[in-house]
């Protein structure tokens with residue numbers, strides 16, 4: 001039988017708990033970023049007026065709804 005002190009047992013338990021929290025946190029951040037990237041996939045940032053609009057038809061070049069200038073699909077910067 002392996003003898004383990006109370007301190008070692010508590011340390012191992014806390015280490016496993018902190019490691020699990022870290023893994024859950026990393027998974028949550030990854031899922032959040034993935035959701036944000038998919039939500040921003042159709043957005044276009046106008047290079048003239050800075051307006052962000054949705055390119056629903058996924059056209060190569062789309063017209064800005066504010067100023068009418070033509071823009072290529074470039075995703076806006078992450079928040």
Ligand SMILES: [Zn+2]
Nearest residue numbers: 046049064067
């Ligand atoms: Zn514009």
